[in-house]
Amino acid sequence: MQKFCFSCGMPVGGKTAGPAENYCVYCTDDQGTLKARNEIRDGIGQWMQQWQGVDRETALKRAERYMAAMPAWAEQ
Ligand SMILES: [Zn+2]
Secondary structure: OOOOOOOOOEEEEEHHHHHOOEEEOOEEOOOOOOOHHHHHHHHHHHHHHHHHOHHHHHHHHHHHHHHOOOOOOOOO
């Protein structure tokens, strides 16, 4: 069954599988600890900026909204 990262929603498996069971390799450090919320938001923001062609401020707002639906960040 396909697993998705609880933090960023990326499919987890093969190259994107990291030390933590529920997160992709990009969202944790070498020990499998989830990175800081700001760091994840910046990463998703960068991805949205490139993918959607919006400015950084808009991309970060969209990243915030996107993260609100993620299990790792929904409660914060
Ligand atoms: Zn992730």
